[in-house]
Amino acid sequence: MIEQNSAPPAPALRPVRGAARCAIAFLALAGAAWVARAVWHIRLAVAGQPASGPPDQGDGVHRPLNTLEDSYHLVASVGSAVTAVCVIVFLLWLDRMRDNAKALSGTDPRYGDAWLWLGWILPVVNLWIPWGVIADVHRSVFPERPLPAVVNWWWGLWLAGLAGGMGIIYSDDTDEVIASAYSGVLSLLGADLVIIAAAGAAALMIHTLTTAQQEHVAGRGR
Template structure:
């Protein structure tokens, strides 16, 4: 006799921005940046093994630069290509972060802890860039999946990113290429350690993008819980 009583309709899923395509691009360009830094490391090893020419480093001081060897010239090209890859990776990553941040605000119903200004400036302002970008990503995950633990890859990514910055040859605060060449001749191990940190940050960043995207795809794809890679 209760056939006429219908169960309450489920609450509508809030309108969210699509994130799968942005996540795939972010993963692809993080991988490309990691490969670019791996190639850079190979060239630094080649420079170290070849040894500094008798004429000294490329930067002779007081504005004087000697002609580059073929290996040094190729390193300049590798560095330029890596710089372009890193710049595009940064743009694509921020576009993805803007999308998932918007969705997190919709899902949680509250304003983000950091304003939109910090989404971009937080990476550039000294001291603030030590914690704000990580905080933005952490907030996105927590607002999208309340009560769930943050992915372990988040801290791994951030620690390796900071090591890359502190080294002076990371993705953002790079030395002049001729100075890096001189360091490759005299002290390659610090360069290679920095390269390893940047490559590791790229790999961990891929895991972060996948983890954050997965929790939002549960809503975008009708409540499906992802146990594997969503992108």
């Protein structure tokens, strides 16, 4: 019997283009939501604080909101909901990319599955592990290539958005943010611009990493 050499079977890969498009779409929505926040911050600053003072009067007393303040609550709530969904969709894309990177490289990810979720919320380690998870997706498949610069740009903007409690995660409640818009809107606008830029960088990063991985898969099939 003559033995025939055959190529090793192609690794089982998860479809990722649809997940990438969905993540980019939600990043666009999240960016638009933060643009809306910025617009309302400007509107609040231009309107000026009412004579009755800030919404939070202190000692647990809150005055009735005016129409503009009430509409800001709605804008902020919608923006927070869109951002939460965006995070989930982004992580689902990243999960597929990690699985494909493992199949293509034949090596386990540097960070285990739990870090895909916990790395973003645990203090201190959230300063580098999410970046490391994404960098590993690229480096495990392309060890000879430098990490795309957009990954570092995105991560720098993400960290800037986390800093100071005026970005991705507000340390103040909505009424306190309204008071900040009345007294010092520039810090709010600066944070808004950072988050909008971070969303754009994240979308570009998803496109860059997904395209590179898909082109590698196509090259293996030739």
